[in-house]
Amino acid sequence: MKNVKVLGPGCRNCQATLTLVGEVARAKGIEIQLEKVDQMAEIVRYGILSTPGVVIDGEVVHAGGIPDRKKVESWFGPAA
Numbered sequence: 001m002k003n004v005k006v007l008g009p010g011c012r013n014c015q016a017t018l019t020l021v022g023e024v025a026r027a028k029g030i031e032i033q034l035e036k037v038d039q040m041a042e043i044v045r046y047g048i049l050s051t052p053g054v055v056i057d058g059e060v061v062h063a064g065g066i067p068d069r070k071k072v073e074s075w076f077g078p079a080a
Contacts, residue, residue, distance in 0.1 A: 001032060002025075003056070003058075005037050006034070007051060008043070008051035010036075013066050017054065020067070024075075025076060048060065049063070052066070
């Protein structure tokens with residue numbers, strides 16, 4: 001199971017990214033633990049200066065703007 005965090009203050013882009021990541025994981029049959037992080041201290045700790053940010057298993061994979069669906073799909077590998 002992958003641990004996925006969406007970092008951001010709760011803006012529309014952050015919510016859209018959270019929804020998109022969840023949808024893609026479900027569509028691919030990938031079990032994830034999805035967490036929304038809105039505490040600025042934790043966001044800054046990851047070095048994210050532009051939100052939303054996405055962290056998978058401790059690694060920053062995206063920062064700034066809603067990621068493209070194909071990019072999100074690539075984070076989870078081929079379909080199950």
